[in-house]
Amino acid sequence: MNTIPLVDLxxxxxxxxxxxxxxxxxxxxxxxxxxxxAVSAFEQEYADFVGARSCVGAANxxxxxxxxxxxxxVGHGDEVVVPANTFIATAEAVVRAGARPVFVDVDxxxxxxxxxxxxxxxxxxxxxxxxxxxxxxxxxxxxLPKSVAEHGxxxxxxxxxxxxxxxxxxxxxxxxxxxxxSFYPGKNLGAYGDAGAVTTDDDVLxxxxxxxxxxxxxxxxxxxxxxxxxxxxxxxAVVLRSKLRRLQEWNEQRRQxxxxxxxxxxxxxGVRTPVTLPGNExxxxxxxxxxxxRDDVLQRMxxxxxxVGVHYPVPVxxxxxxxxxxxxxxxxxxSERAADQILSLPLFPGITTAQQERVVDxxxxxxRPDAD
Ligand SMILES: Cc1ncc(COP(=O)(O)O)c(C=O)c1O
Numbered sequence: 534m535n536t537i538p539l540v541d542l543x544x545x546x547x548x549x550x551x552x553x554x555x556x557x558x559x560x561x562x563x564x565x566x567x568x569x570x571a572v573s574a575f576e577q578e579y580a581d582f583v584g585a586r587s588c589v590g591a592a593n594x595x596x597x598x599x600x601x602x603x604x605x606x607v608g609h610g611d612e613v614v615v616p617a618n619t620f621i622a623t624a625e626a627v628v629r630a631g632a633r634p635v636f637v638d639v640d641x642x643x644x645x646x647x648x649x650x651x652x653x654x655x656x657x658x659x660x661x662x663x664x665x666x667x668x669x670x671x672x673x674x675x676x677l678p679k680s681v682a683e684h685g686x687x688x689x690x691x692x693x694x695x696x697x698x699x700x701x702x703x704x705x706x707x708x709x710x711x712x713x714x715s716f717y718p719g720k721n722l723g724a725y726g727d728a729g730a731v732t733t734d735d736d737v738l739x740x741x742x743x744x745x746x747x748x749x750x751x752x753x754x755x756x757x758x759x760x761x762x763x764x765x766x767x768x769x770a771v772v773l774r775s776k777l778r779r780l781q782e783w784n785e786q787r788r789q790x791x792x793x794x795x796x797x798x799x800x801x802x803g804v805r806t807p808v809t810l811p812g813n814e815x816x817x818x819x820x821x822x823x824x825x826x827r828d829d830v831l832q833r834m835x836x837x838x839x840x841v842g843v844h845y846p847v848p849v850x851x852x853x854x855x856x857x858x859x860x861x862x863x864x865x866x867x868s869e870r871a872a873d874q875i876l877s878l879p880l881f882p883g884i885t886t887a888q889q890e891r892v893v894d895x896x897x898x899x900x901r902p903d904a905d
Contacts, residue, residue, distance in 0.1 A: 590765020
C-alpha cells in the first residue's frame with residue numbers, strides 16, 4: 534500500500550545532512566559538548582531571526598516554558614491562565630513552576646485562546662497568561678484585556694508551534710514578556726532530539742532564565758537560586774543552525790501545501806477547513822480540519838495508509854493528570870467539541886501534490902463512507 538506519513542523529516546534531513554555532519558565533526562574535534570560555539574551562535578541567530586534581544590537555549594520546550602514562568606516570578610500560590618486546547622506541556626510547566634493553571638476556552642474558528650474568556654478568568658492571584666500559537670499561527674495577543682497589563686500580569690508566549698509565523702508583521706517569539714519555543718524534531722524548526730529556547734527583549738529576564746537552566750549558578754559552584762539542568766545541547770545547536778537557514782523556505786512550502794489542501798477541500802461537505810486569523814501569516818505546523826465521527830474517519834484513513842493525527846484528543850482540563858484541579862466536562866464547550874472533531878492531515882516540506890490528492894480522496898471517502 535502507498536502510505537503517507539503525518540510528518541516526513543527525510544526531505545529536510547537530505548538538505549542539511551552534509552552541513553550537519555561537518556558541524557558534528559567540528560564539535561567532536563574540539564570536545565566542547567556543553568555550551569560551546571554552536572550554542573552561542575545559534576542563540577544569536579535565533580534571536581535575530583525572531584527579532585528579540587536575547588535567546589537562551591533550553592533542553593526542551595517544556596523546560597523553556599517553566600523557566601520563562603519562573604523568571605517572570607510565577608511560583609506557589611499564583612494562578613496562570615492557559616487555553617484548554619493546547620498540548621499538555623503548557624499546563625505542565627505551570628504546575629512544575631508551583632502555580633495553578635486556570636483554563637479558558639478557545640474561539641471556535643482558529644481554536645486559539647479566547648481573549649474575552651481571559652478577562653473572566655483573572656483573579657487577585659493571576660500572575661501570568663500563556664497564549665499559545667497553536668497549529669502555527671500567532672494568538673491574538675493585542676486583544677488580551679487591558680487589565681492584564683494594568684495589573685502587571687506577565688504574558689508568556691507559547692510559541693512551540695509557530696517558528697517563523699507573524700502577526701501584523703511581527704514574528705512569533707516576541708509577543709510576550711518572554712516567549713518559549715520547542716525544537717522537538719517534528720516542529721517547524723526541529724532538532725534531532727529534544728531542544729527548546731526562551732526569547733525576550735528583557736536582558737534581566739534573559740539572564741535569569743540562563744541562571745535557572747544552569748543550576749541557579751552565575752559562576753561555577755556558586756548557586757544563588759534553586760535552578761535545574763536545562764541547556765541546549767551542543768550537537769542539537771549544530772542541527773538547528775543549519776535548519777534555521779532554510780526555515781523560511783520550508784515554511785513557504787508548508788503554506789503552499791496548506792493552500793493546496795484549501796483548494797482541494799473547497800466546498801467539500803462534512804469537512805471544516807482551518808481558519809487563519811486576519812493579520813496572521815500562518816506557518817502551518819499542523820493543518821487541522823474538523824469532521825463528525827472523527828474516530829471512525831481516523832481509523833478508515835489509517836487503514837488506507839494515511840497518517841492522520843489528532844492534536845489533541847483530550848482537552849487539557851479533562852486529562853487525568855489535571856483531575857486535582859476539579860474541572861468537569863461541559864466547562865469549555867468549544868475545546869471539548871473540537872477535541873472530538875479535529876483531524877491533522879499530513880503536511881511537511883516536500884509533501885507532493887499526488888500525496889495531498891490521495892489524502893483528500895481518502896478523507897472524503899472516509900467522511901462519506903456510504904458514497905463509495
Ligand atoms: C504547544 C506546545 N507547548 C509546549 C510544548 C513542549 O515542548 P517539548 O516537547 O519540547 O517539551 C510543545 C511540544 O511538544 C507544544 O506543542
